[in-house]
Amino acid sequence: MKTCLVVDDSSVVRKIARRILEGLEFEVTEAEDGSKALEICQRQLPDAVLLDWNMPVMDGFEFMGHMRRLPGGDQPKVVFCTTENNVAHIAQALSGGANEYIMKPFDKDIIADKFAEVGLIPVGQAMV
Amino acid sequence: MTPTEYEYLRKFLKDNSGLDLSADKQYLIESRLLPLARKAGLSGIGDLVQKLQGGSRTVITDVVEAMTTNETFFFRDKVPFDHFRDTIMPEIIKARAARRSIRIWCAAGSTGQEPYSLAMCLKEMGAALTGWRIEIIATDLSQEVLEKAKAGIYSQFEVQRGLPIQMLMKYFKQTGETWQVNPELRAMIQHRQLNLLHDFAQLGTFDVIFCRNVLIYFDQDTKINIFNRLARQIEPDGFLVLGAAETVVGLTDTFRPIPERRGLYKPNDPRVAAAKPALAGAAPRMAAMAGR
Numbered sequence: 001m002k003t004c005l006v007v008d009d010s011s012v013v014r015k016i017a018r019r020i021l022e023g024l025e026f027e028v029t030e031a032e033d034g035s036k037a038l039e040i041c042q043r044q045l046p047d048a049v050l051l052d053w054n055m056p057v058m059d060g061f062e063f064m065g066h067m068r069r070l071p072g073g074d075q076p077k078v079v080f081c082t083t084e085n086n087v088a089h090i091a092q093a094l095s096g097g098a099n100e101y102i103m104k105p106f107d108k109d110i111i112a113d114k115f116a117e118v119g120l121i122p123v124g125q126a127m128v
Numbered sequence: 129m130t131p132t133e134y135e136y137l138r139k140f141l142k143d144n145s146g147l148d149l150s151a152d153k154q155y156l157i158e159s160r161l162l163p164l165a166r167k168a169g170l171s172g173i174g175d176l177v178q179k180l181q182g183g184s185r186t187v188i189t190d191v192v193e194a195m196t197t198n199e200t201f202f203f204r205d206k207v208p209f210d211h212f213r214d215t216i217m218p219e220i221i222k223a224r225a226a227r228r229s230i231r232i233w234c235a236a237g238s239t240g241q242e243p244y245s246l247a248m249c250l251k252e253m254g255a256a257l258t259g260w261r262i263e264i265i266a267t268d269l270s271q272e273v274l275e276k277a278k279a280g281i282y283s284q285f286e287v288q289r290g291l292p293i294q295m296l297m298k299y300f301k302q303t304g305e306t307w308q309v310n311p312e313l314r315a316m317i318q319h320r321q322l323n324l325l326h327d328f329a330q331l332g333t334f335d336v337i338f339c340r341n342v343l344i345y346f347d348q349d350t351k352i353n354i355f356n357r358l359a360r361q362i363e364p365d366g367f368l369v370l371g372a373a374e375t376v377v378g379l380t381d382t383f384r385p386i387p388e389r390r391g392l393y394k395p396n397d398p399r400v401a402a403a404k405p406a407l408a409g410a411a412p413r414m415a416a417m418a419g420r
Contacts, residue, residue, distance in 0.1 A: 085284060086302065087297065087302050090293060090296075090297060091297065094293065094294070094297070100292070100293050101293040102288060103284050103288065106288075109289060110285070110288045110289065113201075113288065113289055113290055114288070114293075116206075117292050117293075123206045123207070
C-alpha cells in the first residue's frame with residue numbers, strides 16, 4: 001500500500017483529503033504544519049505528499065525544500081494543494097521541486113487525475 | 129433494458145439526483161451505465177438495477193455520478209493521446225514527408241478540450257513538425273458549445289481535469305478565476321457547426337479522425353451510416369479514433385481495428401469492404417445529440 005502524508009492546517013481539509021486518498025488505497029498520515037510534516041519525513045518518507053502552502057510555524061514551500069534535501073528526499077511525489085492559485089506561486093512550486101499542483105477547492109476527481117498524472121495511481125483508476 | 133428496469137432507473141435518478149429523464153432516454157442510460165456495469169463485473173443494466181434495489185451504497189453513488197456528470201476534460205482517457213503521439217503521428221509524419229501537411233478532424237469536438245489536447249500534443253512534438261501545415265477542424269452540433277470551444281476559456285475546475293500542471297503553465301493564460309488557451313494554440317483550430325447525421329463530404333479528406341463518445345448516442349443503423357460516410361472522408365492510410373466503449377466490429381467492414389491499440393482503426397481497402405455483403409445502410413432515425 002502506498003503512503004501519503006497530508007499536510008494542511010485545516011482539520012476539515014485533512015479529513016476530506018484522507019477520505020479521498022483512502023478511497024484511492026493510500027495509507028494516510030496527517031500533519032498540521034510543515035514542521036510536524038518534516039519530523040514525520042525524517043522518520044520515514046512517504047510515497048506522496050499532499051501539501052498546503054500557507055500554514056503556521058513552517059509553510060509548505062519551506063517544508064518541501066527541507067524534505068527534498070533529506071536522504072532519499074527526491075523520491076516522494078509532492079502535490080501542492082492550496083488556495084494560492086496564481087501563476088507566480090505555481091511556477092515557484094514547480095521550480096522548487098513540486099510534481100503537481102492543485103488549486104483549491106478540490107474534489108475526488110481532481111486528486112485522482114493529478115495523482116495519476118505523476119504515476120501514483122494507474123490512469124484507469126482516475127476514470128469513472 | 130426492459131421497460132420496468134428503465135422506469136425504475138428513471139424514478140431512482142429523479143429521487144436521488146433530481147435528474148429528470150424523459151421516456152426515451154434509454155440510449156443515454158445505456159451509454160453511461162453499461163461501462164459502469166461492466167467495470168463492476170456485472171453482465172448488464174439488469175444486474176445493475178438489482179444491485180441498486182439491493183441498496184448497495186457504492187453502486188448508488190456510482191450510478192448517480194455517471195448519470196449526472198456531463199463533462200469532457202483535457203486528454204480524456206489518456207490512452208488515445210498516447211496512441212496519437214506514439215503510433216499515429218510517427219506514421220503520418222513518415223507518410224506525408226513530401227507534402228508536409230496534416231488534416232485532423234475532431235468530429236465531436238464539444239467544448240474544445242479534445243482539439244486543444246491534440247494541438248498541445250502536436251506542439252510538444254516540436255521540431256519534427258516545423259514547417260508543416262497542420263489543420264485541426266473541430267465540429268459539434270451545438271453552437272453554444274462551439275462558442276465556448278472557440279473562446280478557449282475554462283474554469284479552474286476544468287483545467288485541473290486531465291491537464292498536467294506544466295501544460296497549464298505553458299499553454300494557458302490566467303485571467304482572474306479563469307484560464308484561456310493561448311492565441312497560438314487557438315489559431316491551430318477551426319470550429320464549425322455540424323450535425324453528423326447530415327452530409328459532411330464538404331469537409332474534405334482527413335489523415336486522422338477523432339470521433340469519440342458521440343456514436344454511443346445513435347442507434348445501430350445510424351452508426352453504420354456514419355461509419356460508412358466517415359470512411360469516405362479518411363485517407364487510405366489514415367486513422368480513426370473511437371471512444372473506449374465504441375467499436376466498428378459487427379457494424380461495418382469499412383474500418384478494421386488495429387491490434388493492441390484500443391480505440392484505433394484503419395480504413396479497409398474499399399474493394400475488401402465491398403466484397404462483403406453490405407450491412408444495413410438505413411437512413412438515420414434518431415435526432416442527434418451533441419457529444420460530450
